[in-house]
Amino acid sequence: GDSVTQMEGPVTLSEEAFLTINCTYTATGYPSLFWYVQYPGEGLQLLLKATKADDKGSNKGFEATYRKETTSFHLEKGSVQVSDSAVYFCALRVGGYQKVTFGIGTKLQVIP
Amino acid sequence: DAGVIQSPRHEVTEMGQEVTLRCKPISGHDYLFWYRQTMMRGLELLIYFNNNVPIDDSGMPEDRFSAKMPNASFSTLKIQPSEPRDSAVYFCASSLREVGFTSPLHFGNGTRLTVT
Numbered sequence: 004g005d006s007v008t009q010m011e012g013p014v015t016l017s018e019e020a021f022l023t024i025n026c027t028y029t030a031t032g033y034p035s036l037f038w039y040v041q042y043p044g045e046g047l048q049l050l051l052k053a054t055k056a057d058d059k060g061s062n063k064g065f066e067a068t069y070r071k072e073t074t075s076f077h078l079e080k081g082s083v084q085v086s087d088s089a090v091y092f093c094a095l096r097v098g099g100y101q102k103v104t105f106g107i108g109t110k111l112q113v114i115p
Numbered sequence: 116d117a118g119v120i121q122s123p124r125h126e127v128t129e130m131g132q133e134v135t136l137r138c139k140p141i142s143g144h145d146y147l148f149w150y151r152q153t154m155m156r157g158l159e160l161l162i163y164f165n166n167n168v169p170i171d172d173s174g175m176p177e178d179r180f181s182a183k184m185p186n187a188s189f190s191t192l193k194i195q196p197s198e199p200r201d202s203a204v205y206f207c208a209s210s211l212r213e214v215g216f217t218s219p220l221h222f223g224n225g226t227r228l229t230v231t
Contacts, residue, residue: 035217046206046222054217105158
């Protein structure tokens with residue numbers, strides 16, 4: 004079956020540090036890949052997505068590249084801010100099945 | 116665009132009581148999903164609908180759980196009877212059916228259920 008593996012959190016960084024959150028996947032088909040962010044007390048919201056190999060999704064300074072050869076979709080940001088503190092979820096969606104499979108989530112805490 | 120609307124935001128009930136959670140998806144969206152989030156298990160897909168028809172309910176934990184979508188603008192998730200282990204945050208999400216199935220999910224703010 005389809006699955007998403009994320010690095011365990013929590014991740015604690017100082018403001019302006021570089022962020023990487025690892026994500027790898029297994030899929031029975033050819034998936035679209037997503038990163039969602041969840042702030043306290045809220046639902047998940049889409050951060051970025053990539054729909055085919057070598058695509059790079061980007062938003063609010065975050066980036067992730069769809070690597071088919073390594074089945075990975077790592078999230079990166081060059082300089083994190085306190086406001087980036089949240090839980091980040093990697094997810095995939097396979098055409099024809101419509102299910103979205105989520106990783107366990109990685110909690111990021113950015114300290115001033 | 117009002118987004119996905121869930122009610123209530125918080126629900127506290129006693130074991131054995133019936134609980135009904137409600138969801139209004141984004142207008143025009145074809146798919147509706149119910150998820151449950153806990154610290155131990157993360158996000159679990161319970162059931163999803165396409166054009167108001169249940170497509171996959173294999174994630175529904177047991178017969179105590181049921182979900183309906185009587186029309187395109189409303190869905191309910193019911194737990195009867197409720198148990199303490201049902202305590203979790205329940206999310207509703209909706210999405211469009213885009214070519215290539217690339218459409219993201221749009222989530223509501225969730226219902227935090229506590230069963231005592």
